[in-house]
Amino acid sequence: MTAVATLAASIRELRKDYVLSGETVHALRGVSFDVPEGDYISIMGPSGSGKSTLLNLLGCLDRPTAGSFLLGGEDVAKMNDDQLSETRAKRIGFVFQSYNLLPALTVVENIEMPLYYGGRIDAGTRDRCVELANLVGLGNRLDHRPSQLSGGQQQRVAIARSLVNDPRFMLADEPTGNLDSVMTAEILDLLASLNAEGRTIILVTHENEVAARTARTIVLRDGHILTDERR
Amino acid sequence: MSRGWRTLKLSIKSLLLHPLRSALTVLGIFIGVAGVIWLLSIGEGIGRAAEEQIAGLGARNIIVRTIKPSADEVQDAGYGLTRDDYIRLLATVPTIDKAIPIREVSREFRNGTRKFEGRCVGCTPDYAEVTRLEPRQGRFLTDGDLINQSNYCVLAAETADRLFPFGDPIGQKIMVDDHFFVVVGVTKSRAPSAGIGGSVAAEDFSRDVYIPITTMETRMGDMEVVMKPGQFQRDLKELSQITIQVKDRDLVLPTVDVVRDTIARNHTLADYGVTVPLELLQQAQTTRLMFMLFLGLIAAVSLVVGGIGIMNIMLATVTERTREIGIRRALGAKRRDITQQFLAEAVVLSVVGGLLGIVGGLLCRPISILIRGRLLEWFPEQMATLPEVVRTVEPMMVSWSIPLAFAISVIVGVTFGVYPAIRAAQLDPIEALRHE
Ligand SMILES: Nc1ncnc2c1ncn2[C@@H]1O[C@H](COP(=O)(O)OP(=O)(O)O)[C@@H](O)[C@H]1O
Ligand SMILES: [Mg+2]
Numbered sequence: 001m002t003a004v005a006t007l008a009a010s011i012r013e014l015r016k017d018y019v020l021s022g023e024t025v026h027a028l029r030g031v032s033f034d035v036p037e038g039d040y041i042s043i044m045g046p047s048g049s050g051k052s053t054l055l056n057l058l059g060c061l062d063r064p065t066a067g068s069f070l071l072g073g074e075d076v077a078k079m080n081d082d083q084l085s086e087t088r089a090k091r092i093g094f095v096f097q098s099y100n101l102l103p104a105l106t107v108v109e110n111i112e113m114p115l116y117y118g119g120r121i122d123a124g125t126r127d128r129c130v131e132l133a134n135l136v137g138l139g140n141r142l143d144h145r146p147s148q149l150s151g152g153q154q155q156r157v158a159i160a161r162s163l164v165n166d167p168r169f170m171l172a173d174e175p176t177g178n179l180d181s182v183m184t185a186e187i188l189d190l191l192a193s194l195n196a197e198g199r200t201i202i203l204v205t206h207e208n209e210v211a212a213r214t215a216r217t218i219v220l221r222d223g224h225i226l227t228d229e230r231r
Numbered sequence: 232m233s234r235g236w237r238t239l240k241l242s243i244k245s246l247l248l249h250p251l252r253s254a255l256t257v258l259g260i261f262i263g264v265a266g267v268i269w270l271l272s273i274g275e276g277i278g279r280a281a282e283e284q285i286a287g288l289g290a291r292n293i294i295v296r297t298i299k300p301s302a303d304e305v306q307d308a309g310y311g312l313t314r315d316d317y318i319r320l321l322a323t324v325p326t327i328d329k330a331i332p333i334r335e336v337s338r339e340f341r342n343g344t345r346k347f348e349g350r351c352v353g354c355t356p357d358y359a360e361v362t363r364l365e366p367r368q369g370r371f372l373t374d375g376d377l378i379n380q381s382n383y384c385v386l387a388a389e390t391a392d393r394l395f396p397f398g399d400p401i402g403q404k405i406m407v408d409d410h411f412f413v414v415v416g417v418t419k420s421r422a423p424s425a426g427i428g429g430s431v432a433a434e435d436f437s438r439d440v441y442i443p444i445t446t447m448e449t450r451m452g453d454m455e456v457v458m459k460p461g462q463f464q465r466d467l468k469e470l471s472q473i474t475i476q477v478k479d480r481d482l483v484l485p486t487v488d489v490v491r492d493t494i495a496r497n498h499t500l501a502d503y504g505v506t507v508p509l510e511l512l513q514q515a516q517t518t519r520l521m522f523m524l525f526l527g528l529i530a531a532v533s534l535v536v537g538g539i540g541i542m543n544i545m546l547a548t549v550t551e552r553t554r555e556i557g558i559r560r561a562l563g564a565k566r567r568d569i570t571q572q573f574l575a576e577a578v579v580l581s582v583v584g585g586l587l588g589i590v591g592g593l594l595c596r597p598i599s600i601l602i603r604g605r606l607l608e609w610f611p612e613q614m615a616t617l618p619e620v621v622r623t624v625e626p627m628m629v630s631w632s633i634p635l636a637f638a639i640s641v642i643v644g645v646t647f648g649v650y651p652a653i654r655a656a657q658l659d660p661i662e663a664l665r666h667e
Contacts, residue, residue: 061561061660082565089563100558100664104248116237117563161562 093162152183259537264588278519309467353447369416545651557663577648585640
C-alpha cells in the first residue's frame with residue numbers, strides 16, 4: 001500500500017486498569033493499531049481478554065488509563081465528560097449485545113432518542129426515523145414496544161438507532177451473541193451493507209463465522225494483541 | 232420543538248409510567264399547598280372578625296366606663312363617673328374632639344297597654360355618630376333637645392316595632408316611669424357589639440330608648456332603687472360611661488394618659504375602667520400575626536414532608552432507572568441532560584400538586600361553610616360550646632397566598648429534586664449499563 005488511506009481512528013499504547021477493592025486489574029496492557037476509513041474489523045479473544053474494555057474505549061464510553069486514541073484526528077483521551085458525550089451523540093453508532101432499548105418507548109421513539117442529545121430534531125425527524133425502520137425491515141412495527149419484538153428485531157431497532165445520527169464510525173459488542181443463526185445472518189447482512197456504504201465498523205464476537213464476514217480480525221489475549229490479520 | 236418542551240414531555244411520559252406512585256407524590260404536595268392556603272384563609276377570617284369587632288368600638292375612641300365597686304366600698308355619696316368628670320375632661324384635654332356622657336338604666340316602656348322591658352339611655356346628639364346608629368325614621372336627638380331638656384325620645388328598631396306594631400310611631404307618646412316622651416325618631420337595627428374584656432361588656436342596641444341626658448337627670452335623678460327579694464338596693468351614680476372621640480388616631484395613646492390622670496385625681500375608689508379599642512386592635516393584630524406564623528409553620532412542615540416524599544420517590548426512581556440512565560448516557564446524553572430530566576420530573580410533580588392544591592385552597596370557603604352547616608345540624612350542642620369566633624368564622628382568601636403556595640411548591644420540587652437528579656447524573660455510563 002503506497003497511498004496513505006485516511007485513518008478513522010488511531011490507537012497507541014492504550015492501557016486500561018480497573019481498581020477493584022484495592023486490587024488493580026490490567027484489562028488492557030498497551031494496545032496499538034490503526035483503523036483506516038471504511039474498515040470492517042472483528043475483535044476476538046477468550047472471555048476476560050479485554051474485548052469489551054477496548055470497545056468501550058473506542059466508543060468513548062470510558063477514558064483510558066494511558067495511551068492515546070485519536071478519533072478523526074482528535075485525542076479522545078483528553079476530552080472531558082461533556083465532549084465525550086457529544087462525540088458519542090454525533091459521531092459514533094454503538095450496538096450492544098443486550099440491545100439496550102428503552103422498554104417504555106416505541107420503535108420510532110427508540111430510534112429517535114439519540115437525536116435529543118445530538119440536538120438535531122426538526123420537522124423531518126420522524127420521517128428519517130421511519131426510513132431507518134424501513135431500512136432494517138421494521139417499517140410495519142413502528143409503534144410496537146421492544147417487548148413485542150423478537151431478539152433479532154430488537155437488535156435491528158438498536159442498529160437503526162445507532163444510525164440515526166449518520167455516524168461514520170460504528171461499534172458493536174457481540175451484536176449477534178444472543179441470536180440464532182438465521183437472525184445472525186440477517187444482522188450480518190445489514191452490517192455488511194452499512195460497511196459497503198463506507199462506514200467503518202468494529203465488532204466484537206466469539207464466533208468464527210461472524211469474524212469470517214469481516215475484512216480484518218484482531219485477536220486479544222490478556223490485554224495484548226495476539227494477532228492482527230487481514231483476510 | 233424547543234429543548235425545554237421536549238424535556239417536559241419526556242418527564243411527563245416517565246411519570247405516567249408509574250401513575251399510582253406519581254399520584255401519591257402529588258397528593259403530598261397537594262395537601263401541603265392546600266393546607267397553606269386553608270390555614271392562611273382561616274387565620275385571616277378569624278383575625279378580621281376580631282378586628283372588626285374591635286373597630287366597631289371605634290379606633291379613635293376611648294371608653295371610660297363606671298364599674299361598681301364591691302358592696303362595702305360603696306359610699307352613700309354614690310360611685311362612678313360624674314358630670315364633673317365629663318366637664319373637666321372637655322375643659323382640660325385639648326385633643327378631644329367629642330365626648331359623650333352616657334347614663335343607662337333599665338326601664339319598662341309603655342304605649343297604652345303594650346309594655347316592653349328595655350334600656351333607657353341618656354346621651355347627647357353625638358351618640359348616634361359615635362355608636363354608628365343610623366336613622367330609620369325621623370331624626371336623632373339635637374342640641375336643642377338637650378338644652379331644653381325636652382321630653383323627646385328616639386326608639387331603637389325593636390323597641391319601636393314592639394310598642395307600635397301597626398302605626399307610625401313618630402309623634403306618638405310613650406311612657407317611662409310616669410313621664411311622657413314624644414317619639415321623634417327610630418334608628419335602624421345595628422349588629423350588637425361584642426364584649427372585649429376589661430370593662431366593656433357586650434352591648435345589644437335593639438331594645439333601647441334614647442333621651443337627652445339632661446332630661447334624664449331632671450326627670451329620673453341619679454338614684455336607682457332595685458328591688459330584690461327581701462331587700463332594696465340603692466344605686467347612686469351620675470354616669471355609666473363617657474365615650475371620648477379623639478381628633479386623630481395618632482393622638483389616641485397620648486390622650487389616654489391625660490384622660491387617666493384627669494379622672495384619677497377625683498376618684499379614690501376603683502370605680503371606673505378605661506378601654507382603648509386602638510390598643511386592643513393593635514394587640515389583636517399582633518396576635519393574628521403570631522397566629523398566622525404558627526399556622527404557616529404547620530403548613531411548612533407538611534410541605535417539607537411532601538418534599539421528602541418527592542425526594543424519596545425520585546431516589547427510588549434513580550435506582551430503578553439506572554439502566555435507562557446508562558443507555559441515555561451511552562447514546563450521548565450529557566450529565567446536564569440527565570440532571571434536567573430528573574429535575575423536570577420532580578418539578579412537574581410538585582407543580583401539578585401545587586396547582587391542584589391551589590384549586591383545593593380556593594374551595595376552602597365553600598367547603599368550610601358546608602362543613603359548618605352539617606356540624607350545626609348534626610351536633611348542635613357541641614357546636615354551641617365552641618367560641619363565637621370559631622363558630623362563625625368565614626375563611627378569607629389571602630390574595631398573596633396563591634403565588635406564595637405556588638412558589639413554595641416549585642421551590643420544594645427543585646430543592647428535593649436536585650439531590651436525586653445529581654445522583655442520577657453522577658452514575659458512570661458503563662456501570663449503569665451493567666446494572667440489571
Ligand atoms: N468495571 C470493571 N471493574 C473491574 N474490573 C473489570 C471491569 N470491567 C472489566 N473488568 C475486568 O477487566 C478484564 C477484561 O474485561 P472485559 O473487557 O469485559 O473482557 P471481555 O469482554 O473480553 O470478556 C476482566 O478481567 C474483567 O474482570
Ligand atoms: Mg465482553
